[in-house]
Amino acid sequence: MTPRSLSATVAVGSVVGVVPAIGVTTLLSTALAARFRLNIAATVLVSYLVQPLQLLLAIPFIRLGISFFGLGELRLTLDEMQLMFQEDWLEAISKLWMANLAGIAAWAVISVPSGAGLYFILLPLLQRVLPKAEPAGAEAATLEL
Incomplete structure (x- = not known):
């Protein structure tokens, strides 16, 4: 893989791996x-490797989405x-x-700039x-000498 394709692969896998929608x-x-x-x-491997971050970032994405769209205060404690x-x-x-959809929308807004930055x-x-x-010809020329 070239540095460009590997960098793009890691950036796309990392950004997709933290989407706040399981599955x-x-x-x-x-x-x-x-x-x-x-x-x-x-x-896909990179997206699986960063999936623990998906669980850690789900609540912050949801809170950010709620504030983006003015959905009001949603309490997310277990009790x-x-x-x-x-x-x-x-x-x-x-x-x-609705909170999860707001989190996905917040992820979508942030994903492109963060993916480009990571790239x-x-x-x-x-x-x-x-x-x-x-x-391609350099290896053949070396072998002929």
Whole structure:
């Protein structure tokens, strides 16, 4: 892999791996890797490796989405969610569904700039670390000598 493609693969996999919707990372990373002609297996692997961050960042994305769209205060502590479900479980599901959609929207807004930033941070590092590709004829000329 070239430094450019590896940098893009890591950036796409990292950004997709933290989407605050459990169960969509494989499909989304496969689709994006196929669309941009990246290594699909490597992109999915990177998205799996960063999935612990998905759990850590879900609540901050949801809170950010709630503030972006002015959905009001939603309490997300375990006790308060249990109380919401005990009082009216249909309303609790509705509120949590809207909160999760707001979190996904906040992720979508942040994902493009953070993915681009990660790409441009990784590119010079990978250009130094990865071996330089030789031209196709250089190996044959070396063997003939």
